[in-house]
Amino acid sequence: MIRHTFIAVAASTLLAGCASWFEGAGTYEPTPLGKIEQTVPLNMKWQAGVPDSGQGLFAPAYHQGVLAAAGNNGEIVLLDAITGKKNASFRLKGETLGAGVAAGDNAYFVGNDKGELIASDGQGKVLWRQKLTSVLSEPPLLAAGLVVAHTADGRLTAFDEKDGKSIWTQWQAPPSLMVRATTPVMLAVGKEVLVTGVAGGKLAVYNLQSGVPLWEATVASPRGGSELERVTDVVSQPKFDGRRVCAVAYQGRVACFDARGGNLLWAREVASSRGLAMDGRAAYVTAEDGALWAFDIETGRNLWKNDALRYRDVSGPVMLGKNILVLDGEGYAHLLASEDGRLVGRTRTGAEGTLSQPVLLGDAAYVQARNGRLVVLN
Template identity: 50%
Template structure:
């Protein structure tokens, strides 16, 4: 019965995931042909690693010089980030519902039968296991001594990292229709967890007790039908230098003062792909594949490029001073942070990513729909 309900929920989320592109016309529209470019910056594939296919919920994490990833079959792999050499392969023999969190030598994952478990990442020994009210569909977040998870029923729960004991639980009301969300929760050190919610709301919570520190409204639902009123934050909010920024599907992109939650600015834009920040700018991929840059302080639009429009473009990630995006045909593109022009390109494969690349400074992790993991570098 539980498996049947899970399959129904997953199928429903996949259908709405298709809507996320369909609303903007990107399914019907012809992808913009790639124009020849004169490369200014070399973009290299440093290594690749074959893994099981991923639907976007199994995004890799970087921890102390290693890349740690999980797949639905219960395999957790540890890879040296510099060389791509696999150093550990743990077989939990449990079906997993989402990606992995890492805290030192401990990995934390959610299972398909609604459990949260922690294991030693070297031996694979299960350290503790706890029952959840529902499966989790995004990776847990570790904030200090706490593990925070969001289950499919909208409940946020905090567990002790040391022994797995539940410390608190908070329920969140969910609308009937949701855009598929593969990760919109992000820990900020030990002090806060940013949680993107349906209905365009952004919650900043305390990992110690689950209390809301402040709540911001990125966008308000609009429209006459349930589909038109979907305004979900389905990508991870970003924190940097006292500022929190997020974007909502069929909504807006907005930045808030991190201390008190005061809205600094917001602009109309629909995206389920995510945002990236550098010292002065915010970058975001719109639902139709256009890439935009805004001034972080004022929200003024600095540039927009349609060179990759309708190419199923990923969310942006910083690669040095450049902006990296991956398109649906498996091309990695470097954009100038100054004007959005294409300054570098590399072919990764025949399939595109299902998740926003993970920035590691002058390199970035890219995961394809096939599960293949690659490290791109400008060095």
């Protein structure tokens, strides 16, 4: 069953920029899983219990061999990234978290339900906290000595990693209704560039150190007669391959742009809030209905489409070796062949619930599910 969560934004509110939350559910039954010829092994390397996500947006963060995972109860768990062994855990007392985590040198960064960005050490001692103009809409991004916060009112603010000093801020007035992200959206390219989706179907590129806009491009333009029909947000992470930046919009299209100047290279009609992956041949997109699409990376020509996972609450894709990995809401992981979209591998992980896009580290994919399970697949 497809679920969409929207944020109604009140421009005058200081706390979350959110006047109300509401959720609508589709009426489609999940497509039953058919038998497949399993030609590629898909293994669970390890699994571990982590804090439940609740209604927050959480994804694991890697730093120097350690994987950090946070939950809405204020707990942060530190795991050995190779073995899954629990190294430590600590709790931010009295905090209900809504997004996290980013991990640095003995410092962990999360957002709470009061619209604050919190930096903590590895024992739960608060190093600094900053009041934001709204609650975080995704986990903070740690890059080049900065912690970047993306809030629900459309503001980007960069803080010094060490002391929390505000370095720069950018703001674009959001529409009155936006899609809530289900996966991290910001992408740091090296130490100099920040790429992110923004409301209104746009892709924005900033100088990471100064916040100066480098270019902005439209992935999809709002259309339709009602306010709901005109919601066209980029709420999944754009991808960069050295030459081009590609992104996909909810109720919109997938588009690729020249990375230097933002000129449109190609665009195709497909809607997604789940995300995309890229390799040297194609861009792969999980559509809003769970179908998987592949588009030629040079021309945008449709290469294939797989409908076998429709309405199964499918995550955004990642490249696992030469194949494409997605997970569904019932906790099944699926491998698709990149050349033709055939299902070539499957395993049940127990990671159930609406899933953020897996985090790819080397030859393994890390998945944090809402039910408090973290699994590693390879």
